[in-house]
Amino acid sequence: MTELAAAGAVVDDGDDLSRTYVHAVGYELKPAGRLTDPGSLAAYQASRPFMEFHIRRRVAALDNVMIVDNHDVDAPMIADGTVTGARIINRDSGIATSLDAEIVIDATGRAARATHFLDRYGFGAVPEVRLPSVGGYSSQLMRIPPGRITERMAFVNRGSRSPGLLLVAYEHDTWMLAITCPDEYGTLATDFTELLEAAGQMLPDTIMAGLSDATPVGQTSISRSTAAAWRRFDRMRHLPEGLVVVGDALCNLNPLYGQGMTMAALQALALRDCLRAGHADLPRRFYRVAAEQIEPVWTANQANDRAAAPSATRTPRDRLSSWAQHAALKAATNDIVVAERLFRVRGMIDPPTRLQDPALLLRILLNNLRHPRPKPYVAVSQSSSPSSVNRADEQAIHTLIDRQVRGWDAGDPEAYASVFTLDADYVTFLGSRHKGREAIAMAYAPLFRTLLKGSSLRTQITRLRYLTSDVALVQARAAVTTQAHRWIRRADRINTSVAVRTEDGWLLASSQNTTRRLFSEKLLSGLDLRSAHR
Ligand SMILES: Cc1cc2nc3c(=O)[nH]c(=O)nc-3n(C[C@H](O)[C@H](O)[C@H](O)COP(=O)(O)OP(=O)(O)OC[C@H]3O[C@@H](n4cnc5c(N)ncnc54)[C@H](O)[C@@H]3O)c2cc1C
Numbered sequence: 001m002t003e004l005a006a007a008g009a010v011v012d013d014g015d016d017l018s019r020t021y022v023h024a025v026g027y028e029l030k031p032a033g034r035l036t037d038p039g040s041l042a043a044y045q046a047s048r049p050f051m052e053f054h055i056r057r058r059v060a061a062l063d064n065v066m067i068v069d070n071h072d073v074d075a076p077m078i079a080d081g082t083v084t085g086a087r088i089i090n091r092d093s094g095i096a097t098s099l100d101a102e103i104v105i106d107a108t109g110r111a112a113r114a115t116h117f118l119d120r121y122g123f124g125a126v127p128e129v130r131l132p133s134v135g136g137y138s139s140q141l142m143r144i145p146p147g148r149i150t151e152r153m154a155f156v157n158r159g160s161r162s163p164g165l166l167l168v169a170y171e172h173d174t175w176m177l178a179i180t181c182p183d184e185y186g187t188l189a190t191d192f193t194e195l196l197e198a199a200g201q202m203l204p205d206t207i208m209a210g211l212s213d214a215t216p217v218g219q220t221s222i223s224r225s226t227a228a229a230w231r232r233f234d235r236m237r238h239l240p241e242g243l244v245v246v247g248d249a250l251c252n253l254n255p256l257y258g259q260g261m262t263m264a265a266l267q268a269l270a271l272r273d274c275l276r277a278g279h280a281d282l283p284r285r286f287y288r289v290a291a292e293q294i295e296p297v298w299t300a301n302q303a304n305d306r307a308a309a310p311s312a313t314r315t316p317r318d319r320l321s322s323w324a325q326h327a328a329l330k331a332a333t334n335d336i337v338v339a340e341r342l343f344r345v346r347g348m349i350d351p352p353t354r355l356q357d358p359a360l361l362l363r364i365l366l367n368n369l370r371h372p373r374p375k376p377y378v379a380v381s382q383s384s385s386p387s388s389v390n391r392a393d394e395q396a397i398h399t400l401i402d403r404q405v406r407g408w409d410a411g412d413p414e415a416y417a418s419v420f421t422l423d424a425d426y427v428t429f430l431g432s433r434h435k436g437r438e439a440i441a442m443a444y445a446p447l448f449r450t451l452l453k454g455s456s457l458r459t460q461i462t463r464l465r466y467l468t469s470d471v472a473l474v475q476a477r478a479a480v481t482t483q484a485h486r487w488i489r490r491a492d493r494i495n496t497s498v499a500v501r502t503e504d505g506w507l508l509a510s511s512q513n514t515t516r517r518l519f520s521e522k523l524l525s526g527l528d529l530r531s532a533h534r
Contacts, residue, residue: 001044004054008171009046012152014038017339021154021207024329031336041343045152047141047170071097076104076114076243078121083242102279103242105271107264112249115231123240127232131298134305136224137256138189139178142214146173149210156202157329159503161185163392165202166258167211174217180256184399185505186392188224192216198392201469226254226305230298234287244283246271251294254301262348266293300352326503328355331367338364394464396506397472397499401459404508408457411448417441421500421507429493429513455480459495470501478513492516 005011012019015038022029035041060067074087074096085100106114115126154167164180179198181188189195200208230251233239247264270289274282304325306318332339341360344350354360400419407415417440420426426434434440444452463475474497497511 003058004044004046004051007050007054009044009050010152010169010171012043012045014041014043019150019152021151021204023154023156023158023202024333029333029339031332031334031339033336035336035340035343037340040349041340041347043153045168045170047174047176050171068099073106073108075117076106076240078117078240078243081238081240083240101242103244103282106243106245106249107247108249110229110248110252112245114243114245114249118236118240121240123236123238127235129230129232129298131228131254131302131305133183133225133227134254135180135182135185135226135256136188136222137178137180137226138195138220138222139176140192140195140220141170141217142175142177142192142211143173143217144175144210144214148213149175149207151207154203154207158202158501159326159505161505162501162503163198163202164256165199167199167203167207175214177211177214181392186395186399188222189220190222191220195220223255226256228252228254228298228301230294232291233283234291239283239287242279242282244271244286246286246290250287250290251298253297254305257301257304259297259301259348263293263297266348296352297348327368328364331364335363335367338367393466393472393501393506397464397474398461400499400506400508401461401474401476405457405459408448408452408455411453413441413444413448416444416448419508420511421502421509424508425510427512429515452480472499472506473497474499474508 014035017029017031017035056067059065068088070091071088072091074089076083077085077087077098083101083104085098086104087096087098089096106112115128119125149167149169151167152169154165156165158164161182161184163182163185166176166178166180168176170176177195177199179189179195189198196211196214199211203211228251231245231249233245233250246267248260250267251263253259253263267286267290270293271286274286274289277285303318303321306315306321328338328342332342338360341350341354341357345352345355404416404419407413407418417437420437420440422437423435424437424440426440428434428443432443434443457478457480459476459478461474461476463473465473467473474495476495476497478493478495492515494514494516495511496514497508499506500509
């Protein structure tokens with residue numbers, strides 16, 4: 001680590017929280033006080049090529065290490081249930097060579113073919129558990145003149161169903177900006193301009209001013225999948241002696257959580273300890289320890305991914321877990337003890353179970369009770385101009401209205417009301433008023449069973465105007481019909497809604513319906529014309 005720092009890696013020794021900007025589900029993390037153990041939270045920030053260069057140089061300098069460059073590993077060699085080496089192929093000449101070995105470590109990443117070889121050698125299929133993709137992200141390496149941004153890292157999490165951001169200072173005035181985007185939200189940023197536009201909605205002006213001086217280095221990189229896979233070698237009945245699969249080849253995690261390198265490093269330490277205890281039964285002993293390391297992280301990630309899933313598919317348990325996460329993050333914004341615990345779990349210094357410590361839960365609960373008024377929505381950047389709203393927002397609002405229509409058409413009052421904020425104001429075309437999502441759902445439940453049974457809602461957005469970057473006025477033409485795809489003029493309504501950006505994405509904070517009276521409209525406009533001619 002000292003070598004990395006000397007070569008230019010940015011070192012955050014964890015003692016000055018003001019150098020890290022964290023905005024989590026609507027709250028800026030600014031706890032007063034000092035961390036009890038800042039040293040263990042020290043971060044060494046550098047680009048992947050920089051890290052690889054230095055690690056490789058260090059490994060190559062070891063007396064008992066020889067690096068065979070320019071070769072691909074073709075396959076492990078296995079005889080009588082024991083690994084005997086690996087076959088490698090020269091990339092230029094195509095000549096294959098056999099390397100004899102007592103132990104072969106497969107660290108070839110997510111494209112590893114170990115499962116394929118085990119099956120081929122008659123050990124059977126390796127069970128695999130998967131977590132499906134929940135989104136993707138775009139990232140860009142940049143150069144920013146020194147001193148333009150005082151923070152060393154910025155992290156924005158606006159809830160699992162909204163875009164998030166990571167900005168990290170790297171070596172020699174380079175920075176990496178990544179914008180995450182859940183599947184249901186919209187499209188990923190594809191170039192530097194779009195990335196900056198998205199960042200403008202999430203970062204304070206001081207950081208954006210520094211970013212305005214950034215020049216991109218290389219192309220924007222886009223990753224469209226966050227799928228995770230864990231190959232359960234620990235559950236295999238038979239394993240070849242001497243073959244150990246580690247890192248992403250064993251378990252690749254959702255890259256959005258930035259845990260893969262830490263997990264690979266933890267496994268390297270576990271493998272070292274297993275080797276110190278001898279070679280006998282090495283793979284099984286290693287997989288057992290690795291499974292203990294992976295299991296809690298996998299379970300926590302699974303819960304996070306579930307929170308990002310469309311609300312209709314979330315179970316009450318998912319909602320509870322999502323609420324608990326939000327409560328912890330909220331408490332961490334002003335309580336240094338909670339913040340430190342979250343940092344430690346996120347950095348995999350402590351296991352996720354440390355967040356279930358009763359004393360900590362009580363502390364989180366009391367903190368939340370002291371701030372009882374839930375924010376109905378979160379203005380992400382008070383100062384950003386409406387022009388910072390992008391196509392993804394527009395798409396998200398259209399998706400929201402479509403979801404409302406689907407809820408109506410399914411006769412599902414909860415799905416229909418799910419597009420509203422918890423405290424939304426709703427006025428029907430008859431003038432009845434309902435306060436809150438629950439009241440709206442309750443009002444529609446009997447209607448969907450009787451008067452509105454089998455009816456369809458047709459909505460067409462006619463106007464979408466951003467009052468701020470987080471508040472939009474939505475006007476729509478709406479009609480209710482029982483004949484699919486046919487508008488009934490006398491049921492024609494104007495719907496005016498206020499959409500707000502919340503930690504759960506865009507939602508309607510207010511909605512008002514007016515039935516059009518075409519005859520009266522004509523009559524009144526005629527009167528207007530006559531008075532204008534006088
Ligand atoms: C888009 C993306 C972003 C990520 N961001 C982060 C992050 O911010 N933080 C974090 O901690 N983790 C992150 N990760 C995860 C992290 O990169 C991996 O978990 C980590 O690199 C795993 O290390 P590994 O050694 O197992 O595999 P890898 O780093 O993938 O290394 C495998 C190596 O094996 C080589 N190889 C493959 N096949 C062969 C072969 N047949 N012969 C010879 N060599 C071969 C490859 O060229 C490669 O060099 C990210 C992953 C992705 C995909």
